[in-house]
Amino acid sequence: MRVVETHTSPGNILGVDDDGVARLVLDQYLSRSGFRPELATSVMHAQQIIEMRPPGYFDCVITDYQMPEKSGLDLLIWLRSKDPCLASIVIAGAGEKDLVAAALRNGANNYLDKPYRREDLEQAVNKAVETTRHRRELARNEADAAAVGHLQRHLLGGRNLAIPGKVHFSHHPKRTAGGDFLNVHPCPDGALLVLAADVSGHDLKAAFVSAYFQGIVRGMLEKSTPIDEVLSFFNHCLWSDWGDRSAVTLEMPTSLSLCAAVLPPGRGQATLFSAGFPDAQVVLPSGEIRPCGVGGGHPMGWFAEALPERKTVDVPESGWLVLWTDGLEDHARQLAVSPWGLAYTLLRRDESTARRASIGDAIDDILVVAVALGSASFDEGFPILADQYAGDRWREIDAIQNEWRNTLTLAIPALSEERLCEILICLREGMLNALKHGCKGRPECTASLRFQYQSKARNLRAWIDDPGPGHGFDWASHAYVAQRDLLPSHRGLSMMHHFASRIENHRHGASLTLDFHLPEPP
Amino acid sequence: MNHTIDDQVLAIGIPTDLLSTTVESLRAEILPLFDDTALKYSQVGKVHLNLCAVNMIDSAGVNFLVGIIRACQTRKLGITVTVKSRFVHRTLLFLRIDRHVELVVAS
Secondary structure, eight states: OOOOOOOOSOOEEEEEOSOHHHHHHHHHHHHHTTOEEEEESSHHHHHHHHHHSOTTOOSEEEEESOOSSSOHHHHHHHHHHHOTTOEEEEEEOTTOHHHHHHHHHTTOOEEEESSOOHHHHHHHHHHHHHHHHHHHHHHHHHHHHHHHHHHHHHHHHHHHTTSTTTEEEEEEOSSSSOSEEEEEEEOTTSOEEEEEEEESSSSHHHHHHHHHHHHHHHHHHHTTOOHHHHHHHHHHIIIIIISOOSSOOOSOOOOEEEEEEEEOTTOSEEEEEEESBOOOEEEOTTSOEEEOSOOBSOOBTSSTTOOOEEEEEEOOSSEEEEEEOHHHHHHHHHHTSOHHHHHHHHHHOOTTHHHHTTGGGOSSOEEEEEEEETTOOGGGOEEEEEEEEEGGGGGGHHHHHHHHHHHHHHHOTTOOHHHHHHHHHHHHHHHHHIIIIISTTOTTOEEEEEEEEETTTTEEEEEEEOSSOOOOOOHHHHHHHHHHHTOSSOOHHHHHHHHSSEEEEEGGGTEEEEEEEOOOOO | OEEEEETTEEEEEOOSOBOTTTHHHHHHHHGGGGOHHHHHHTTOOEEEEEETTOOOBOHHHHHHHHHHHHHHHHTTOEEEEEEOOHHHHHHHHHTTGGGTSEEEEOO
16 A cells, blocks of 8 residues: 655755855755755765665755766766656856756756855755656656556456467557456356457546456356346446436546457357447458447446347357457557458567557557457458448549558568559459449449458458449450550459469459468568 | 650650559640650650659559550650569569560669
């Protein structure tokens, strides 16, 4: 337990000067102003005194600049590593402006010209003491937040590592600790419960509510309480215990968005509970992505009787169930990448992931969870992009292509620029055809594009689909004539067939599957 | 787009990728350069197309390039195309454009 400090004393001050008269003046001035001074005759002497005292004993150091052997600047440099919160004041003679500037660059908070008046000294020392105490309070708060964040990471890691290969997750609080959390609970009947949640806010209050809820969930589940009762109880807690219902206030109450998935043994179906959380998605073995249809709604804690939406969905024998908080979508938008590409990058968690994904710039906590169904593994394939484009967006193809580029370079950093260009041009040709011809440029028609990266085979698979009838164009015959006679048209399909490792088309080309083999990086 | 005429060579520099979204404005800029009267007046005998700033080229970009090559052929002008990007170079080779122009790879 930490005792909250109230500073009644004006402060312990260390004065350093090689001149005896100057020390005497400093001692008298500080004492008369109510401070508790100690005096050192040199830098080394000051260092000895500081080392002998408990950490954080002094509230301010006042040092002369020019001294034999070591200068006041040497002391400031030493103090910066020894006690970075401790504020200091440098006393300099007239004509020592350059020295003062150097001292200020090295951490001094203020300076006094010799000779100085007692009032000026008192004012400067009061300010320095306040600065030191404020810095120490901030440092303590940061240390406390770091401890909460450490515990949070420990709780997440420790609970989930119990199911290796099944539950993959990535958690990045915006600050040291945050409100997103994950709970994975193997039920006595063999079912697996995966609960992802996002407490409103991303501060210590959110981290506290998050920890409180995790404790409740864990305790109640271990007593075999059905998940709907757990959620109902917690909604009651948020509503009645923490919401101030007596006052009319426009403040947002503490709330919690969540999605819980109960996956029974043998699978086949999963039961989902969702409240104000982005929709859960199922990735089928074919690479197709199926939204579960439980997204949206309002979070828990807003209304007394509000319960999460419940839905039973079919899940494949092999594939993925993927959940993420809205922080992931926000950050993907910020980076102009697909949320799937960002999710894949974070879930793979190599050393440079956080740097590549610029996690430090995220505006919210990020949690992404992928539950492997059956034998699914990242090596066999995971989506890195899935999007739909209205037919009239062919005019925006450069911006769309830029998002593909960003996503591919984020998710597959070893991809060479040359291969990337080949892939992008094929997708551009395919998508322009889908939007202009398949959708006839109409905004109510949409074409879709999905990428899946199969890391084991080093293959990028893309699917382009449009609702049109396809075409009967004989690209192979045309390619020959176009080369021979320099025809200025219809080279898109030739380029796609040349650069893709394999193309499969269905519905006369309205549905394309393209494989791009990615060579080993040199 | 920039161009110069020096020693009977019309040098054209393309400053951007050759894509469906850029070729229309480039075509509008380049078309007047192939005006027969202007070419005859300046005694142009060869065209040098500099694609060193082009990193991506799509089918519309290739078709634009083919249009320039055909304009040169019609006017019996020699044409040299300089590229820098490996992707652009590979695309032009695969489409056999090198059979119709002198294709130079800039280092």
